[in-house]
Amino acid sequence: MATIEVQRQVLPILENPNRGARFYNPELPQSEPFVPGHRTCAGCGPSIQYRMTSKAAGDNTILVGPTGCMYVANSSYLCTPYNIPWAHTQIGSAGSFTAGVSAAYEAMIRKGKWQGKFPNIICEAGDGSASDIGLASISGALYRNHDCLIICYDNEQYANTGIQASSRTPYGGMTTFSPPGPEVPEGKKLYPKDLARMMAAGHPHCYVATASVGYPIDLMNKVRKGLNHKGAAYLMVYTPCQKGFVYETPRSIDLGRVVVECGLYPMWEWNPEKREFDYSFRPASMRPVSEYLKLQGRFGHLHAEHVANMQKFANQQWKMMGIQIPEALLRAEDAKNVTNMAAAAEAEAVAETV
Amino acid sequence: MPVAEAKKRMVRINGCVASAQAAKYADVDVIAAYPIRPYTATMMALAQMVANGELDAEYIVADSEHSQLSIAHGAASAGARVFTGSSGVGVQFAYELYSPISGSRMPVQMMIADRTLDPPGDFGSEHTDALSTRDMGWIMGWSCDAQEAFDNHLIAYRIGEDRRVLLPQMVCQDGFFVSHITGDVELPDGGQVREFLPPYKHPYPLDPRRPVSHGPQIMPEQGPPLQLERARAMEESMAVIEQAHEEFGKIFGRKYDPWLEEYKTDDAEVVFFLQGAHAVTARFAIQHMRERGIKVGMVRLRTIRPYPTERVQDSLSKFKVVGVIETNMALGSVSSGGALYAEAAAALYEADKRPLMMSFMAGMGGEAIVLKEFYWMTEKMIEAQKKGKIEKRTHWVGFEH
Numbered sequence: 001m002a003t004i005e006v007q008r009q010v011l012p013i014l015e016n017p018n019r020g021a022r023f024y025n026p027e028l029p030q031s032e033p034f035v036p037g038h039r040t041c042a043g044c045g046p047s048i049q050y051r052m053t054s055k056a057a058g059d060n061t062i063l064v065g066p067t068g069c070m071y072v073a074n075s076s077y078l079c080t081p082y083n084i085p086w087a088h089t090q091i092g093s094a095g096s097f098t099a100g101v102s103a104a105y106e107a108m109i110r111k112g113k114w115q116g117k118f119p120n121i122i123c124e125a126g127d128g129s130a131s132d133i134g135l136a137s138i139s140g141a142l143y144r145n146h147d148c149l150i151i152c153y154d155n156e157q158y159a160n161t162g163i164q165a166s167s168r169t170p171y172g173g174m175t176t177f178s179p180p181g182p183e184v185p186e187g188k189k190l191y192p193k194d195l196a197r198m199m200a201a202g203h204p205h206c207y208v209a210t211a212s213v214g215y216p217i218d219l220m221n222k223v224r225k226g227l228n229h230k231g232a233a234y235l236m237v238y239t240p241c242q243k244g245f246v247y248e249t250p251r252s253i254d255l256g257r258v259v260v261e262c263g264l265y266p267m268w269e270w271n272p273e274k275r276e277f278d279y280s281f282r283p284a285s286m287r288p289v290s291e292y293l294k295l296q297g298r299f300g301h302l303h304a305e306h307v308a309n310m311q312k313f314a315n316q317q318w319k320m321m322g323i324q325i326p327e328a329l330l331r332a333e334d335a336k337n338v339t340n341m342a343a344a345a346e347a348e349a350v351a352e353t354v
Numbered sequence: 355m356p357v358a359e360a361k362k363r364m365v366r367i368n369g370c371v372a373s374a375q376a377a378k379y380a381d382v383d384v385i386a387a388y389p390i391r392p393y394t395a396t397m398m399a400l401a402q403m404v405a406n407g408e409l410d411a412e413y414i415v416a417d418s419e420h421s422q423l424s425i426a427h428g429a430a431s432a433g434a435r436v437f438t439g440s441s442g443v444g445v446q447f448a449y450e451l452y453s454p455i456s457g458s459r460m461p462v463q464m465m466i467a468d469r470t471l472d473p474p475g476d477f478g479s480e481h482t483d484a485l486s487t488r489d490m491g492w493i494m495g496w497s498c499d500a501q502e503a504f505d506n507h508l509i510a511y512r513i514g515e516d517r518r519v520l521l522p523q524m525v526c527q528d529g530f531f532v533s534h535i536t537g538d539v540e541l542p543d544g545g546q547v548r549e550f551l552p553p554y555k556h557p558y559p560l561d562p563r564r565p566v567s568h569g570p571q572i573m574p575e576q577g578p579p580l581q582l583e584r585a586r587a588m589e590e591s592m593a594v595i596e597q598a599h600e601e602f603g604k605i606f607g608r609k610y611d612p613w614l615e616e617y618k619t620d621d622a623e624v625v626f627f628l629q630g631a632h633a634v635t636a637r638f639a640i641q642h643m644r645e646r647g648i649k650v651g652m653v654r655l656r657t658i659r660p661y662p663t664e665r666v667q668d669s670l671s672k673f674k675v676v677g678v679i680e681t682n683m684a685l686g687s688v689s690s691g692g693a694l695y696a697e698a699a700a701a702l703y704e705a706d707k708r709p710l711m712m713s714f715m716a717g718m719g720g721e722a723i724v725l726k727e728f729y730w731m732t733e734k735m736i737e738a739q740k741k742g743k744i745e746k747r748t749h750w751v752g753f754e755h
Contacts, residue, residue, distance in 0.1 A: 003410065060562045064428070075570035085560040087431050087458075088569030090450055093424035096416065100384065100428025100436075101560060103412035107383035107434055111410055113553070114433065119562050137424065140417035 006109045008118045008147070009060060011224040017217045025217055031059050031083075038081040040073040043249035045239030045256070046153040047074070048213050050124065053151065053237075056220035057227060059084060061120040064098045066134060067091035068126030069160040069241075070153065094125035094134035095141030095150060102146040120227045121148040127168035128158040130236070131195045138234075142203035145231040149223065152195060152234075155241035163244040167193040170264070172293075172302050172310060175244065180301040187301060191313060196236035200270035200277070205231060208270040212238035214256025215267070218281070222269065229272065238265045246297025255295060261285050262292040263314035263329075266321055279321040286323075288332045289314045293341055300341055308335040360544040369532035370395035372500040372539050373439070373465045373525070376507030378409045379547045383434035386425040388416045390444040391477055392529040393467035397439065419444040423451035423462075430460035431568055433559030435511070438462065441529060442469030445483040455522045456491025457584060458569055460556070461514035462522040463507065464492075467533035468630075470719055478720010479529035481630060481682040485693050488659055491584055493523040493591060495657035496630040500537040503527045505608060508551055512598045515554050519591040521584075524659075528681075530720060531631035542606055550605045588660050595657065613662035614669055615654040618644060622651030624735035626728075627670065627698055628679035629655040632717045636679070639728035650732050655694070663701045670698060671705040675735040681717040689713040691748035710738050716751035727751050 014027050033054035040047040046069055054061065063086040065071045071088050074081050089097035102121045108114040123141075125134055130152035138150055157175050158164040164177040171191045174180055178188035200208035207229040211219040219237060226233030240247070240255040247255060259265040260283045267281040289310045293299040302310075311332040318325050331337045360379065367375065373396045377385065385404075387397035403409040412429075416422040419440050426438045440448060445466060455462050466484045470476035481496070488494060493513055497503040503525070510523035527533055558566045572580070595612045603609035617637050619625055626636055633654045643650050653669055653676075655662075670676050680692025689695040691713035702708050714731050717723045731751060738744055 062432070062560050062562060072571050075567055077570045077572040077576050080567040080570060082567055083565055085562060085565045086567045087428070087560055088571075089424060089427065090454060092420060092450070093427070096421035096424035097428035097431075099414065099421075100386070100425035100430075101432045102428075103384045103414055103425065104429035104432035104434035104436075107410070107412045108432070111383065113383070114561075116563070136417050137421045140421055143417075144414065 003110050004112050006106060006118050008230060009120065010228055011056070011058065013221050013224055014217050017215070017221050029055055029058060031055065033057065033059060033061060033082065033084040035081050035083060037079065038074045039076060040069070041243055043242045043252045045213050045241055045252050046070050046126070046155055048252060049153050049219070049237050049239045052213070052216050052219050053122065053124070053223050054084065056223040057120045057122060060117060061122060062101055064089055064094070064101060064121070064123040066094040066097070066123070066125050066129045068129055069155070070124055070126065072160050091129045092133040093137055094123050094129045095138035098123035098148050098150060099141040099144065099146045102148045106147070118147060123148065123150045125150065125152055126158070127152055127154040127156060127195070128166045131167045131193050139199070139202060142199060142206050142232045142234055145205060147231055149226040149233045149235065152236040153239045154236050155239050155244065156192070157241065157244045159241045159244045168195060171313060172299055172306050174298045174301060185301065185303060186306045196234065199234045203232070203234070204270070204275055205272050207233040207272050210236045210265065210267055212256040212260055212265055212267065213240070214238070214253055214260060244298065247295050251295060255292070257283070258287065258292045258295065261287045262289045263318045264289060264292060266317045268321065286318070286326060286329065288329060290332070290338060302341040304338045304340050305335040307338045307341060308333055311338070360541065362543045362546070363541050365539055365541055366536050367500060367539050368395070368534050368536045369497070369500045369503045369527045370467060370534065371399045372504040373507055373527070374399035374403065375539070375541060376504045377437040378403055379542065379544070380435060380437070380508060380511050380551060382411050382437040384412045384414065384425070384429035384436045386414050386416050386422040386436070386438040388419050388422045388440070388444065390419070390441045390469070392469060392533045393439045393441040393465060395533065396465055396467070419448035420450065423448040423455065426462040426464070427451060427455050427458070427460055430462045430556070431458065431560050433554070433556050433561065435554040436462050437465070439465035439467070441467050442483045443472050446471065446486060449487065452487045452490035452492060454569070457580070459520040459584070459587070460522060461511070461520055461554070463511055463514065464522065464524050465507070466524055466526040467529045468526060469529045476719050477529070479531055479631070479681070480718060480720065481526070484524055484526045485682050487524065488693070491521060491588060492659060493521055493657070494526065494659035496526045496528070496655070497532060498631050498633045498654065499532060501539045501608070502610070503532055504539055505602065505606070505610070508547065509598050509602050512551050513591060513595050516594045517557065519587055519594050521587055521591060526630070528631035546605050550602060592660055610656065613655070613657055613665045615656060616669065617652040617654070619651035619653060619672070621649055622673060623649045624675040624677065624732060624739060625651045625653050625670070625673045626679050626731070627653050627655070627676050627694065628681065629658065629694070630681060632679055632681060632723050635723055636728065639725050642725060643729065643732060648732060661697060661701070666698055666701040667705045670702055670709055671707045673709045674739045675710045675712070677731055677735045678711065678713045679716050679723070680713055683718070689748050691715050710744050712738060712744055712746070713748040714751050715748065723751070
């Protein structure tokens with residue numbers, strides 16, 4: 001039996017990636033591999049990301065869903081929102097199950113047991129799976145360079161189980177496992193794991209990028225770049241969770257932009273050919289972190305010193321990307337120059353802006 | 355590179371290599387490896403076969419046993435024939451996956467070369483590793499030599515991939531006694547294997563042309579019907595198992611009773627009941643005792659899942675005393691010994707005539723059971739037969755006079 005060469009798909013890159021979220025791009029594919037009718041919350045960031053990602057990937061695609069919100073809320077037995085094949089796997093099996101699917105198609109196509117172009121194989125792992133329990137399995141899949149795209153839909157917590165801290169939960173983020181109290185006023189004391197950079201540094205042959213639902217065309221292009229890259233690719237996507245972040249439902253996309261404008265979600269790509277980071281992405285404006293924090297109930301307990309700590313963290317991110325930091329943002333690193341999130345006046349002001 | 359057609363030949367190989375040969379003959383598509391003694395030698399052999407171009411498969415070095423089983427699960431879900439394996443604590447590191455794989459009805463095959471669980475890091479064979487997964491919906495049985503190991507792998511694929519079954523299989527052999535002792539093995543013609551084992555085709559693979567959703571979340575009332583289906587598949591596999599063994603005998607010329615091997619049981623009054631490699635030494639010891647006029651025999655369990663309840667009942671109820679050689683630990687269990695006793699006793703509960711039963715903790719930690727120990731155990735059984743009752747249910751062989 002002769003060996004058959006595996007043919008792969010090439011997806012076109014869309015133009016105007018950094019235009020506003022409400023910009024209509026006529027090049028967008030019509031197909032909807034992920035359809036409505038599931039049980040995700042209104043404004044659910046991960047499900048918005050699912051729609052964009054699957055739309056970018058198209059119909060010759062297989063989705064893998066480790067346990068998490070997008071497993072429990074999307075797939076209800078006897079009804080399914082997927083027009084493409086989808087399989088649940090265990091929360092710790094994100095990378096390994098996906099690797100198995102990818103390896104199976106390599107072998108089946110090569111051995112003449114399946115005819116057609118190699119399908120896009122996408123794993124959608126929550127940040128609990130991607131940064132904690134499934135980290136080793138994902139690292140294994142990236143290291144071995146299976147042709148697949150692994151996405152961490154990062155809602156910065158275990159949301160499905162009722163909002164518990166993950167290693168992606170930001171400093172100061174209130175969850176049921178990191179509640180604030182007199183002894184621990186900031187709630188979460190630890191800073192988030194620098195997951196995407198860790199993946200880029202450890203698996204430099206992979207295409208790695210960060211993205212946000214606030215920039216849909218950019219996200220879809222990164223999905224396509226990841227899929228077009230022969231071998232493994234990794235995306236970490238900011239996907240706000242209305243239930244855990246405690247914000248007004250229609251603001252999911254806004255949050256996805258503000259988090260980038262505040263320097264809390266650096267947007268970059270790792271170029272595996274050049275072996276370097278691409279920090280050329282520029283948000284329309286730069287804002288102090290308080291503008292992001294005040295939109296969300298999970299940060300409502302923070303004192304000025306915590307807000308200042310967050311600003312220091314954000315400024316480090318800007319610095320990392322080689323962006324000059326405006327004087328106002330440097331001043332906000334000092335607690336004297338910022339106010340308590342918990343102050344009554346502040347709360348009122350938040351209510352007005354929202 | 356095209357793979358050359360195999361011709362029937364005799365080779366002298368150990369159990370690990372026999373398993374690797376079986377995977378090669380089954381033309382597996384995906385292999386998920388992770389090192390742990392003693393099963394590792396199987397994956398070493400497969401790695402070399404792939405490197406030599408003797409086998410066209412994706413050979414994946416996983417990052418853990420949990421990943422091994424997940425890779426196997428994913429690959430089987432996509433429609434590939436999959437081979438994996440493990441030993442000892444490795445079997446347990448993967449524990450989470452056993453139920454999801456059988457629940458999604460993926461006929462993944464896993465080779466086990468038994469190893470004692472930790473503590474304290476004993477390489478020797480005890481069956482507790484694989485037995486700890488026995489209720490997870492996997493077809494499971496033990497071989498006692500390299501030839502039987504080779505044959506069991508092919509038979510297990512045939513059973514597991516049958517549309518009436520669609521269940522994963524754990525094909526077990528004792529570490530070292532089978533995995534590392536060489537024996538004469540007949541490797542078949544490629545044509546014989548193709549005749550016996552049709553290409554794997556799952557009815558609902560993850561295929562973009564026919565989208566399906568695997569493993570959705572269910573409501574509590576939707577669970578029991580699915581569990582019932584899995585339970586029925588296990589029950590109904592019994593007919594398929596018998597059919598597969600019969601056809602295997604016709605094509606390959608080696609006939610196995612799928613459930614039990616009885617050795618010198620015709621007029622036996624006391625018998626050993628066991629599974630795995632200690633059957634080989636037991637046969638020798640029984641022959642030795644027979645020459646001295648002792649009416650002892652052996653019943654070896656070949657398939658433990660599904661459990662051949664009726665066959666065990668019919669067979670064991672013929673004897674006066676049954677001595678179970680456990681080679682596994684079930685701490686605090688009904689006999690305070692091993693797991694084999696409890697199920698054999700349960701199978702006998704409905705029998706008209708029940709033998710006396712005792713449990714021997716022998717072959718533990720990978721120790722060989724020596725001739726004088728077989729004599730000692732036989733004496734204990736004869737003593738019970740004379741007294742007409744069991745005074746001590748469980749004996750740790752070598753720790754009592």
